Amino acid sequence: MARRPASADNGILDLVGVGFGPSNLALAIAIEEHNAARSPQDALNVSFLERQNSFGWHRGMLLEGATMQVSFLKDLVTLRNPASDFSFLSFLHEQNRLVDFINHKTQFPLRQEFHDYLEWAARRLDHLVSYDLRVVDLRPVLVDGEIALVDVVAVRGDTGETVIHRARNVVLAVGLEPHVPAGIDLGERVWHNYDLLHRVASMPATSRERFVVIGAGQSAAEVTEFLHTRHPAAEVIAVFARYGFSPADNSAFANQIFDPSAVDDFYTAPPAVKEMLSGYSRGTNYSVVDIDLIDELYRRMYQEKVHGRERLRMMRASRLLDLRPLADGVSLDIEFLPTGTRETLEADIVVFATGYRSRDPRQLLGTLAEHCPSDATGHPHIGRDYRLRTDPGTTAGVYVLGATEHSHGISSTLLSNVAVRAGELLRSIITAAAGIADTTASVSSPTRTAGTTPITGADESTTRTVNELSALATR
16 A cells, blocks of 8 residues: 555544444454554554543443344444454353353344443454544644645543644544434433433432333334333333334345445435335334334233233324423323324323434534535535545545435444445545645645644644644554
8 A cells, every 4th residue: 555654753643533433443443453464654543532431332222131133243343354353253252152142043132242342342442542532623724725634623521621633534423313303302301212221220209100202113112111111110101103113124135225235226326216215124224113022012011901900001193292391290292193182191201212313414524514515405425435525625534424324325324334334434545545645745834714724833722733743643
């Protein structure tokens, strides 16, 4: 690979990853394996920044007995490099559970166990990641009139210190954000399932012994089952617009929408075909529930009818009209859609299991956003290699992961393709580096333009010196 001068020599990183969830964790592993096979001067110098204090992935939904919905073979590495020692099977071997897992005869490990695997992989890469850093801006840096570098500006959570990493490439992978209907304010008695376990641990008194769960998908069903089990004296009411929980389509042919090759098919398809494919594949992931959990909830409802004490209630074909706080609970107005009949409920706790949304990349780009044009639909232009299209004269690479379902298909926000995608990103970054001339041999101070930071002569209050950046890069 043709390489520019080693980044460590000038304080410039080859890559900064924003966020350290499964997507950037998979990329970090790919880079670690890439570097291990090369001499130090050909190694990529990278750093990942994570706002959490330690690695964590959906901790609030690590419910006892809950399993993954994807095969363990779709881990961080196997589809890219089956021989990697970062695989889930390598983790099981190190934990002395490989034989036990084989005897278990399942493709779907416990969610807690898979989280343990992710933590295990993340610990092995502690030298590449800095925690408790919240990225607040991406500032373009001019070199000879081109945006060749990006200053990634972050704030340290415990001290408020500003830390800046200068890089040739930035990968944004900050995950999904919990979604609630417009007008809903989360609080002590109104939760999103994202932090269910944390909320339950500090739950206020429940005088009515009634929980209401809003939502029709896997998380809603899991929360309903969890609360019904954990609080044996409480009533649990599930409210959803469907007539009943719908089973997920996890058949072999339907699951091909998650194949790596399906990303190519989707990306090159005309807009009308993309819309059609998205509609066809929604039953694999959205507002659907594993059939075993559906059967379990129905079994409980039936047994309660037999015994004459019905704690589990389904308000199907219904929607929430209004929600009002009470001094010691929540009041909800629910409409039964077929007749328009309305019912007012008083509950101790309301849990919204209403899904997640990708964060808009433009909200994360900061100053750099003005150099990233949108397409006709208002979305950022994103290449097949997940690189944002930028203004002419920009050689710095900005990659976006997770907010690409409109361009790359349904698997772009899920675990299914993280391993393959990591390899694609690494290949793109290496290819781009080989084709770009040395931008560090003759550093100059170009005229500053709005929103653009020159590589020298920058404002000392916002930009670290090259020596400080070098210290950060080798930290």
